[in-house]
Amino acid sequence: MEMNRDNYFKIILFISLLALNNNLFSQYLRDSTKYIGLNDFYPKDDSLILEKYDENEKHHLSFDNIFSIPEVPVYFEEKKYPFQFDFGNNGNIIITTNICDSIEYNITDTTFTYTPDSKIRGKVFSVIIPEFQVLNQYFVNENGTLSDWSIYSTNPFNGLIGLKYLDNKCFTLSYPLKVLAVSNHSIVTEMRNGNRDLIQMEYYKMHPYGVHFKGRVNDQVAIIYFDTGKSHSAINQNLVSSDRIVSDKSGSFYNGSVKIEIGSRNFTIYYPKVKNTNRNVESNLPVGIEIGSDILKYFLLTIDRTNNQNLLLIH
Numbered sequence: 001m002e003m004n005r006d007n008y009f010k011i012i013l014f015i016s017l018l019a020l021n022n023n024l025f026s027q028y029l030r031d032s033t034k035y036i037g038l039n040d041f042y043p044k045d046d047s048l049i050l051e052k053y054d055e056n057e058k059h060h061l062s063f064d065n066i067f068s069i070p071e072v073p074v075y076f077e078e079k080k081y082p083f084q085f086d087f088g089n090n091g092n093i094i095i096t097t098n099i100c101d102s103i104e105y106n107i108t109d110t111t112f113t114y115t116p117d118s119k120i121r122g123k124v125f126s127v128i129i130p131e132f133q134v135l136n137q138y139f140v141n142e143n144g145t146l147s148d149w150s151i152y153s154t155n156p157f158n159g160l161i162g163l164k165y166l167d168n169k170c171f172t173l174s175y176p177l178k179v180l181a182v183s184n185h186s187i188v189t190e191m192r193n194g195n196r197d198l199i200q201m202e203y204y205k206m207h208p209y210g211v212h213f214k215g216r217v218n219d220q221v222a223i224i225y226f227d228t229g230k231s232h233s234a235i236n237q238n239l240v241s242s243d244r245i246v247s248d249k250s251g252s253f254y255n256g257s258v259k260i261e262i263g264s265r266n267f268t269i270y271y272p273k274v275k276n277t278n279r280n281v282e283s284n285l286p287v288g289i290e291i292g293s294d295i296l297k298y299f300l301l302t303i304d305r306t307n308n309q310n311l312l313l314i315h
Helices: 004-030 046-050
Strands: 034-036 058-059 071-076 079-085 093-097 105-115 120-134 137-147 159-161 170-174 181-182 197-200 202-205 205-215 218-228 235-238 245-246 249-255 257-262 265-270 271-277 285-290 300-306 311-315
Touching: 004 245, 004 249, 046 170, 046 300, 058 071, 071 159, 105 170, 105 245, 249 271
Parallel strands: 079 159, 093 137, 218 285, 235 271
Antiparallel strands: 034 265, 058 181, 071 079, 071 120, 093 159, 105 120, 120 137, 170 181, 170 300, 197 311, 202 205, 205 218, 205 257, 235 285, 245 249, 257 265, 300 311
8 A cells, every 4th residue: 555655646746747847848938049140230339320310309218018118208298108119000009008097088989909910809999188298299189099908918008109100200229228219300311331231111001100121031032020019029930841830838939940131131040939920911922020129129220201211221
């Protein structure tokens, strides 16, 4: 009987250790992603580039969230809140239930928000916001959206500001310096020389303010998409071998390396996250990669949309 009891406890111990090992492995999948060749992307003369802007055109970014997504200050009368600066938000300002009891707004309708491939994400409220300020711009009776923060995130946040509010502007984004510089005038003409890539971006009706352009992913011509609102970049699952895709609670990953080519530069992602990257875009090319803040923090980039231009400059 004693031997049976000992064997029983040994079996329990073995099962416990196996479960612990599997749990550690599942946490390791996302942590095993590595970026090769990105450390040389960020220029050493970043301060000289930002000197092209006046001091009052430079806005301090915060990163007070677990996802390392840049945040810009938004003012509602005397109250200031950090809002996530989200390239993926093509609409008007979004406020969430995290601050809805602290600011003024009027609900006008109930509508839906959609995923990038036009599927319903959740129910939201259309609102009119009496006034707010962001990036040296003042808005009165602006249309916006009120949504539950959990529609977009696993952690509470105050709201989203997208690139619609930088239309007809030229701006430079620096994660290391925590600066977003915005001007009514282009700096691109002064920056065409040197080790920089000037890229003509694509325009899509369903994503008019999105940052999309042609590049190469895993040696295939594809659309590359920049999205500051994503914490983790992801490769199109159809561009890699399916028999080398592994999954756990943190997502699906490709057990291999993928080369990304942007302009004259390239870098490699080892063990990248993979997913369905379909977006409602008018292109025969696949969206090869969604590049989020985990990679964009290595870039110093300027976007110029002054004078009907649609240019991306990677310094």
